[in-house]
Amino acid sequence: MKKAGTWLIVLGWVFSVLGGVVGILIGANLATGKAKGPNGEKVYKYEDNSRKQGIPMFVVGTLMFGAGLAIRLTG
DSSP: OBOOOHHHHHHHHHHHHTTOHHHHHHHHHHHHOEEEOTTSOEEESBOHHHHHHHHHHHHHHHHHHHHHHHHHHHO
């Protein structure tokens, strides 16, 4: 497992708060991304602290996207 780059976390939060799909995708990748380990077994790609950033990033991005969509459809 590796630590996610600071730039990835910052960009993910920026896009999530702005309601972008990119923030949702970055959050989902951080939270659930997997890679093959040395023995061929699938393991999480990022360490626990990085994955813990991805879950709320995904939720905030989804809520902001939904809110923006609702505003556009009703306005």
